[in-house]
Amino acid sequence: MNRLLEIRDHLSAAPHRSLFLAGALQGVLTVLWWVFDLAGRYGLAGSMAHWSIAPTWAHAFLMVYGFFPFFILGFLFTTYPNWMNGDKVKPREYVATCALMAAGVVLFYVGLLTHKAIIILGIELMLIGWGVAVYVLYRILLSTPDQDKRHARVISIALLMGWLGVAAYLLWLVTEDPTMLNFARHTGVWFFLLPIVLTVSHRMIPFFSSRVLDNYEMVRPYWMLWLMLACIAAHGSLQWLELPAYLWIVDFPLAGCALYLSYRWGFLRSFSVSLLAVLHFSFAWLGVAMLLYGLQSLVYFASGNLILGLAPLHALGIGFFASMILAMASRVTIGHSGRPLELDRLTWVLFLGFQATAVLRILADIIPAIAPLLYVLAALVWLACFGLWAIKYAPIFWRQRVDGKPG
Template sequence: MRSTDSPAASSLAALLAAAPHRPLFLAGALAVLTSMAWWALELASLRFGWSGWPQPPVPPGWAHAMLTQYGMLPMFMFGFLLTTFPRWLNRPSIRPRRSVTVAGAVFAGYLLSHVGLLGMPWVLRVGIALMLAGYLVGVATLAGVLHAAGQGNQHAWSCLAALGLGILGLGAFLGFLFGAPAASARFAVKLGTFGLLVPVYFSVAHRMVAFFSGNVVPGYVVRRPAWSLPLMWPLLLGHLVLDLAHAQAWLWTVDAPLALLFGWHALAWQPWKAMRPGLLAVLHLAFAWLPVAFVLYAMQSLCLFAGRGPVLGLAPLHVLTIGYFGSMLVAMVTRVTQGHSGRPLQMGAVPWACFALLQGVVLLRVWAELARDSYLWLVLATCGWLVAFLPWVLRSAWIYLTPRVDGRPG
């Protein structure tokens, strides 16, 4: 006898498959809470001495970095790129089966990995392997679009190269889980930041921020210089090599130029002309964290060069991850969600609240590096993330699970 839920389930499946961003943005939105809920509990167990809380089979900081950098944020990245690659390259839309497969594999692996963090190493291995399989499908799909287009689109190539490094990083961490040296895990963690996330985020911003501004602001000059990405890549790879070689005292040689590069773009994109509407303003405000992060990286390195030690701790990293990655996530995903659901291109109260609270979370996380009771402030910052994102996630999930308000397909 056929279940009465079948038509509803089929309708929901068809809705999620209607556009590549739907299943991947939904998975990413749920991951935003999952990652930080586990991390909040882990930090609280360390701060308050919860003896019953199961510890992960890998160092907690590595687990946190891997699952946020390779799981939480890339689900949004894949959702965006599987939607935009065909548009950038004038190719047909990607078949729904591909985007659903990527979402299913990466999200299922991500969830299994979190179960594995509760003291189950084999489950963690299976989870990371499944995430890697999802990456392989996603990258192969995007590479197929780029190959079929037969054109040299630098934004597409840059994003694809970064995702390829993401495959390398996941593979290295999986090797560590099966007995490779700890250097493999450290390599994966660093590569996730400077080989995967910064290149994808900046490549997309380079293409879209000035473009969106030019569509709204009268007389706006769109600046997307062709030299930006070719200059970014060797500097980021230089940072990666120096960091992995434990030459942090020399990072300023690449981080100062990166701060200048990103700072030039922040000013060249004329944010003072783009403070309305709010959906445009937050893109510029979020991007401003990127040069600030690399200024802090350069300052930290110069302090080490002068023999003063790492006075800023992990503050530069979290200005980059929470300030830039987190803020740009809210800004860009809210814009795509509004536009692709047939809603007005307006920020709205819930996204504004999320964005504003997130700026406070950045400051809390930086203060945690300087405060006497560091772990207490870490717990507060993580809980602040959950408070900031919960309404945004619920609103976003509702949109992804319901048809477009204008009745159009997608």
């Protein structure tokens, strides 16, 4: 009993602990469920399962809204007070957020096996938990003294858009209106995840680089950030309006900006410090993904053929989003557990192995003849790398800091 109380106290000692733990578990569970579904669907193992909603849309929700937000909120609950010299987030606030959202995800899985009504209840709990987070972070944003809050304002708007995306998904479940589903799908990627991950990268990657690289010039052009965000908003709007032939107009400028920032931020130099290199490597995927999006759109504009399928989406979702989450979560966990800010060899190997997930999933759309095999193989590589990462890092979240300090 005392041991359980001790674990509870450590999990609530800092905002990232419980949320990162939930994210780590969900990063394994959601892909494990997806492997089970894919293997049965394509006759690779077992038999085809019957779910209460279409598995494709369940997979999309679980990845976009049921996995990434745990890491994002754990990070923001930690950084917002530091960025703006605000009051720390109270334990009851971040624990409530985690508990409600985690319970919602559990009910989502139960509902997949039983009835859609249970999924609806789960998403309602997630919306309440997410709403607590929005309230807390907006309170910090609005109550702190006047200062440079540009990054925080962008992230706050994107976080609210994510909440609206979950609400739209809930409305789709209730009404079966495809407009709501499309809004939820495109909002999750283009108005929630990408603005947040890009804006955090714009703030943190040059800062981290300046701390460890000699004679480093910190380049952080805001005009380029605004241009990139405008391109992202335009892409999301065009996607929602089903106008893929015109995406290249904004995708190529977005790709150019991302590749330029990779170069100016010191992509090649970063490999001298592995803890920094994982951030730069992850960010480089943004330029690659938008080039793929632009190429596909331009070909569609000229010929009406979508030659790459979902390859650009997975370059963005796995290559950029998931890799950056893995990189940032590793750094935060190491630093906030009192350990030296160094990436050990195992984590570096797992991160590099994780890149194979993105490559395999991209190849699945380029080589459709063996796509089912590559779908499952990509998911298995994710499970192996992310699972080992979770096994290594999850115990840190329920243990005391190694330096004995609070938090």
